[in-house]
Amino acid sequence: MKTFCGRANPTTGAMEWLEEDENYDYHQEIARSRYADMLHDKDRNVKYYQGIRAAVSRVKERGEKAIVLDIGTGTGLLSMMAASAGADFCYAIEVFKPMANAAVKIVEKNGFRDKIKVINKHSTEVTVGPDGDMQCRANILVTELFDTELIGEGALPTYEHAHKYLVQEGCEAVPHRATVYVQLVESKRMWSWNKLFPIHVEAEDGEKIIVSPSEMENCPGVPSVCDIQLNQMSSSDFTILSDVVTMFSVDFSKPVRSASTYYRVQLEPVKSGKAQIVLSWWDIDMDPSGMINCTMAPYWVKSTSAFQWRDHWMQCVYFLPNEEPVLQGEKVHLTACRDEYSVWYKLQKARGEEENKADVRVESPVCRCQAHLLWNRPRFGELNDQNRTRQYIKSLMKVLKTDSVCLCISDGSLLPVLAHYLGAKQFFKTNHLEDKIKIIEARPELLTSSHLEDKKISVLVGEPFFTTSLLPWHNLYFWYARTAVTSHLTSSVTVLPQSASLHMMIVEFQDLWRIRSPCGTCEGFDVQTMDDMIKNSLNFRESKEAEPHPLWEYPCKSLSDPQQVLTFDFRKTVPQHCLSTEGSVNLLRKGKSHGAVLWMEYHLASDISVSTGLMQISNEKGNCEWNPHCKQAVYFFSSVIESETLSDLPSAVTYAINFNTKTGEIAMDFEL
Numbered sequence: 001m002k003t004f005c006g007r008a009n010p011t012t013g014a015m016e017w018l019e020e021d022e023n024y025d026y027h028q029e030i031a032r033s034r035y036a037d038m039l040h041d042k043d044r045n046v047k048y049y050q051g052i053r054a055a056v057s058r059v060k061e062r063g064e065k066a067i068v069l070d071i072g073t074g075t076g077l078l079s080m081m082a083a084s085a086g087a088d089f090c091y092a093i094e095v096f097k098p099m100a101n102a103a104v105k106i107v108e109k110n111g112f113r114d115k116i117k118v119i120n121k122h123s124t125e126v127t128v129g130p131d132g133d134m135q136c137r138a139n140i141l142v143t144e145l146f147d148t149e150l151i152g153e154g155a156l157p158t159y160e161h162a163h164k165y166l167v168q169e170g171c172e173a174v175p176h177r178a179t180v181y182v183q184l185v186e187s188k189r190m191w192s193w194n195k196l197f198p199i200h201v202e203a204e205d206g207e208k209i210i211v212s213p214s215e216m217e218n219c220p221g222v223p224s225v226c227d228i229q230l231n232q233m234s235s236s237d238f239t240i241l242s243d244v245v246t247m248f249s250v251d252f253s254k255p256v257r258s259a260s261t262y263y264r265v266q267l268e269p270v271k272s273g274k275a276q277i278v279l280s281w282w283d284i285d286m287d288p289s290g291m292i293n294c295t296m297a298p299y300w301v302k303s304t305s306a307f308q309w310r311d312h313w314m315q316c317v318y319f320l321p322n323e324e325p326v327l328q329g330e331k332v333h334l335t336a337c338r339d340e341y342s343v344w345y346k347l348q349k350a351r352g353e354e355e356n357k358a359d360v361r362v363e364s365p366v367c368r369c370q371a372h373l374l375w376n377r378p379r380f381g382e383l384n385d386q387n388r389t390r391q392y393i394k395s396l397m398k399v400l401k402t403d404s405v406c407l408c409i410s411d412g413s414l415l416p417v418l419a420h421y422l423g424a425k426q427f428f429k430t431n432h433l434e435d436k437i438k439i440i441e442a443r444p445e446l447l448t449s450s451h452l453e454d455k456k457i458s459v460l461v462g463e464p465f466f467t468t469s470l471l472p473w474h475n476l477y478f479w480y481a482r483t484a485v486t487s488h489l490t491s492s493v494t495v496l497p498q499s500a501s502l503h504m505m506i507v508e509f510q511d512l513w514r515i516r517s518p519c520g521t522c523e524g525f526d527v528q529t530m531d532d533m534i535k536n537s538l539n540f541r542e543s544k545e546a547e548p549h550p551l552w553e554y555p556c557k558s559l560s561d562p563q564q565v566l567t568f569d570f571r572k573t574v575p576q577h578c579l580s581t582e583g584s585v586n587l588l589r590k591g592k593s594h595g596a597v598l599w600m601e602y603h604l605a606s607d608i609s610v611s612t613g614l615m616q617i618s619n620e621k622g623n624c625e626w627n628p629h630c631k632q633a634v635y636f637f638s639s640v641i642e643s644e645t646l647s648d649l650p651s652a653v654t655y656a657i658n659f660n661t662k663t664g665e666i667a668m669d670f671e672l
Helices: 024-031 035-039 042-061 077-084 097-109 155-165 353-357 377-383 386-399 415-421 472-484 512-516 528-538
Strands: 003-009 014-020 067-071 089-093 116-119 138-143 167-174 177-186 199-203 206-210 226-228 245-251 261-267 273-285 293-295 315-326 332-338 343-349 405-408 426-430 437-440 457-461 489-496 499-509 547-549 556-558 563-569 579-586 591-605 608-611 614-617 624-626 632-643 652-660 665-671
Touching: 024 097, 024 528, 035 512, 035 528, 042 077, 042 138, 042 167, 042 293, 067 077, 067 155, 077 089, 077 097, 077 116, 077 138, 097 116, 097 528, 138 155, 177 332, 177 343, 199 386, 199 415, 206 415, 245 261, 245 332, 273 343, 315 343, 386 415, 386 489, 386 591, 386 608, 405 415, 415 437, 415 457, 472 499, 472 591, 472 632, 499 579, 499 652, 512 591, 512 632, 556 591, 556 624, 563 579, 563 652, 591 652, 591 665, 632 665
Parallel strands: 067 089, 067 138, 089 116, 138 167, 405 426, 405 457, 426 437, 457 489
Antiparallel strands: 003 014, 177 245, 177 273, 199 206, 226 315, 261 332, 273 293, 273 315, 332 343, 499 556, 499 563, 499 591, 547 632, 579 652, 591 608, 591 632, 614 624, 652 665
């Protein structure tokens, strides 16, 4: 069996389907999985263990045998906890085959072969009876099927089915219940991820303002949750408008309904402002009394002493369909609508109860303006970044003349509109402003002189930004496109940006290292098999790859100075030969070298650059500030070098970096 995988081709800017070894999918899934992160989540593991022990005790006290059903067992950890706690038998269900195989090995290695049966099926296909997968229904239901939104991985339909067919009535459940909390806030920063703000352009003939069309202004956006590490959001980035309230809760020990429904709460704003955002998170009680609680509450809600970093469960940002002014003390109704897998919110003034009831519609919001389908949230943030826009305006003013004929190559870019307002005579855009901007629906290599009305391009511009780009250097597609349109350019063409450079820095992560770090033992159980499996999958490709992460959410400190490693000159066409470099970077601070971070900088004009990565190193400790609208590339070192004092520092990290001009990919290797 062959597997086809979608990959962005940086030389064409297109998604391509590549035929991969049949194991490729498995390896990607395991290598990029959050298993390590979950095994390192001490708080989660301890609370589950406490909850499982308590549930087994309650069943035993009733004089019954403890039969456990563990849905989505992963490594088998929760089943092993149950067996250790005295459960008579455990059925561990895991649908992902490589994972189920690993669970069998881990269970055997830990000596629970007689107590735990691993079933490689979807829970809805499991049979019960003398000849079934399970001999009888279970009386303890243990699961970990939750994502940041709680229900996004199908927890509700899975529980609904389990209660109907796989567990006894009145069974114990770990967790026993989940509760979803909400808080209403105003936040220009978060709202900028959902709406296009007016853009001010200082032109020769006065200030112009670019505003988005009304259908974009009034568009409710897309229903998918925005999940982030809310603990990295500074309290100065939002204004709290309401207390934290409970939105809804689910009791997992009783039959669960997954059908679409809604919940409503009354809020009394603690401050007047513009309600734009609903922040949300959940907690789980592992026992009926709520004594064993695991919470995702952000820093301003709970004391930091209990803080546990995790990446598999974060917090949710929901955008209201429109911003609503609220007044302190004047009650409003917040409605949460949900289907089987997602939640969305709407806010209304509190009126008569009957009147309000009639107004609840449970349809999920749909983007009507197309912009939310073209631009993701970080892209909205980038387009709304006034400082960034100012750099482009300054550069355009340097290069544009009244008779300039421009071509813009970027996805969903506002550069053509900026250039028009700054006085370009004619503007062509490959891939809606009166007759001055012409949108050409053709790929750069298929551009003809009739597209350009027989004119030659005097200014070629790009941000560059392409929706298919995953890693920072994928936007070098601009260079390939520039090469493809060479015949349409004047001999003295100005290219903006004129060049780009790749930069690198060695860092120590505060927490992100956990997602790739071996665990060894977890709560006393040997999970080495899982570590080996992840390592094997990471090494499945001949060379290890960098992976994209938005580092504003993941604090790190620099152990070296940032270093420029490669440059790409857009004034020339893409060369035939590869671009490669070797060198070393000195370590200046003590710490653990977890990996290298790489990013691109674009040189728009002689003295104007924009960075997609490091903005600044903010203090002598080496704390870094990153561009919040872009993902940076992280290359995790396979072995971490720890240096406590500067004298025992490996004085340098050597690197070899190769840009393959045929594929547009970058291969790298580091040695400590």
